[in-house]
Amino acid sequence: MQTHNRVTVDLAAYPDLTVILLGLEITSPRALLSLGRIGRGLAELANKAPDGLLHHQKLSRGWRQPGFIQYWRDFESLERFTRTNPHAAWWRHFMAKHRGCGFWHETYSARRGFEAIYVDMPSPLGFSAFAPNITPTGPFASSRKRLGRNGKVSQTDADAALMPEAT
Numbered sequence: 409m410q411t412h413n414r415v416t417v418d419l420a421a422y423p424d425l426t427v428i429l430l431g432l433e434i435t436s437p438r439a440l441l442s443l444g445r446i447g448r449g450l451a452e453l454a455n456k457a458p459d460g461l462l463h464h465q466k467l468s469r470g471w472r473q474p475g476f477i478q479y480w481r482d483f484e485s486l487e488r489f490t491r492t493n494p495h496a497a498w499w500r501h502f503m504a505k506h507r508g509c510g511f512w513h514e515t516y517s518a519r520r521g522f523e524a525i526y527v528d529m530p531s532p533l534g535f536s537a538f539a540p541n542i543t544p545t546g547p548f549a550s551s552r553k554r555l556g557r558n559g560k561v562s563q564t565d566a567d568a569a570l571m572p573e574a575t
Contacts, residue, residue, distance in 0.1 A: 431513075503527075
């Protein structure tokens with residue numbers, strides 16, 4: 409008789425758990441320059457995890473689509489990390505000089521809901537493969553604003569979407 413080592417987890421200590429899937433899609437050889445910079449940054453994370461990062465691991469969809477999954481204590485810890493260096497510097501560099509690759513992330517928050525962003529992706533994946541794709545302005549300009557929306561936009565939010573956002 410075969411025995412299995414089945415386990416489960418008790419997440420009671422993590423009521424605000426936030427999981428983020430993120431990745432790149434290489435669209436040209438120039439992307440290797442961006443990947444080197446991102447790789448060094450991820451090595452820093454492995455050596456000194458920011459406050460609130462519970463776990464970080466590789467999640468790949470093949471050699472052209474490196475990805476990662478991160479588990480955060482709460483959305484506030486993740487957001488604090490993204491708004492400070494080194495992450496803020498990586499993001500500014502990527503947006504200025506993405507060098508032949510697309511970027512995506514999807515955030516799943518136990519209390520807040522889901523959100524996502526896709527930058528220069530050659531084909532839809534994840535939420536963008538089935539949900540309406542919209543321009544990330546107004547109430548959709550930042551992760552914080554996108555979380556909890558679940559596709560519902562009030563008239564006030566719709567009016568605000570017409571205004572440029574400085575985020």
